[in-house]
Amino acid sequence: MIRVSKLGFIGLSAVDRDGMAEYYSRIMGLAKQEETPDGLYFSCGPEHHAVGLRFGSEPGMEHIGLELAGDGSLAEAQKALAAAGVPSEIRSDTVPGIAECLRLADPDGATIYLYRQAEPSAKAYSGNGGVAPTKLGHVAYFVENAKRSERFFTENLGFRWADWVEDVFLFMRCNADHHTLNFLQSAKRGMFHFAFELRDFSHVEQTCDLLARENIPLIWGPGRHGAGHNIFIYHHDPDGNIVEYFAELDRMSDESLGYYDPKPYHEDSPQRPKVWPHHPLSGNKWGVRPPDGFGAINLARKTA
Ligand SMILES: [Fe+2]
Known part of the structure; x- marks a missing residue:
């Protein structure tokens, strides 16, 4: 079986282009790694990017990138997924900084890119302060x-x-x-x-x-x-x-x-x-509750 070793990146559809670019660079303090005609990519550590913004009309998550453990080929990983009934396709140059990845959907239709190797980041942080998360x-x-x-x-x-x-x-x-x-x-x-x-x-x-x-x-x-x-x-x-x-x-x-x-x-x-x-x-162990509607767990059981 294939095994994921880490979360590498998240892709967001960004509506407020200037505001989002400003937030992730100056305020969060991530370094702009790459700019494409339709997006911006920011690193948070040694790899090409942790946050990808692709300009769109609806905000939210477009995809997540998960790094695979081990060093087998993506074709082998694809075969293992297919044997378990999970369809996937090998994509090249779909995500900046990731030469080859395996695209699949989870049961709720969320897009997942599996990859083995990301390009290194030229610069992990902006160097201008900001939050600078690890x-x-x-x-x-x-x-x-x-x-x-x-x-x-x-x-x-x-x-x-x-x-x-x-x-x-x-x-x-x-x-x-x-x-x-x-x-x-x-x-x-x-x-x-x-x-x-x-x-x-x-x-x-x-x-x-x-x-x-x-x-x-x-x-x-x-x-x-x-x-x-x-x-x-x-x-x-x-x-x-x-x-x-x-x-x-x-x-x-x-x-x-x-x-x-x-x-x-x-x-x-x-x-x-x-x-x-x-x-x-x-x-919250410290007792202060979240604002109304935060999370909105559906307690209706779905155990099937
Ligand atoms: Fe959380």
Whole structure:
């Protein structure tokens, strides 16, 4: 079976071209890596880009890019997917910085590009300050049936479940980080939010002050999530996408142990993947609830 080792990039359809370019370069502090007639690409680390903006008329997520572990050919990966009944196609030069990738759709129609090698970034950060997160950490999107998403990503792409909130909010990991993808069962469709890692709590504080200077209000946080135990803040980018900055996300450094690296704020000792109750304190251990409508979990069970 093929196995995903990390989240590499997210592709967004960008409506407010100038505002989005300004936000991701000057405010987030990412370096513009490439400009095409219809888009802009920003790096956040050693690879070509973490955020791709393609100018469009509707905002939101266009695709996610997942790097494959190992060094086999994409044709072999395609064969393995086909054997499991998952159609895919090999594409060349579809995504800037990725010479060859495998395009497929998840059960909700989300576009996924699998790749083995991204071009290096010429420059990881703008050099002009800004938030300067350490990496693109995770993407969360709405799905019709979270159990179905779990099966798809476990059986075909080597993900493991990290935590559930009841059976409607699923966190999945593909490496030591607690989650790389989140699936929120909802009547909504599309992206819920995407998230960038900050160094520590003082970096979160600096980021709150930086956003305040830019007149960008927080919509939730700072707080500490239950599942994943990360410190979080959420705000909107100029297109209205929900962007999370986080720190102190749980990590399972040794997969064979089966529990997250112990922390004093854990409820369990040791803290293993588990099913959390749908309760405000699972969302924020510090007790402040999200604004109305945030997330919009659909508690109607879909266990088929
Ligand atoms: Fe998140």
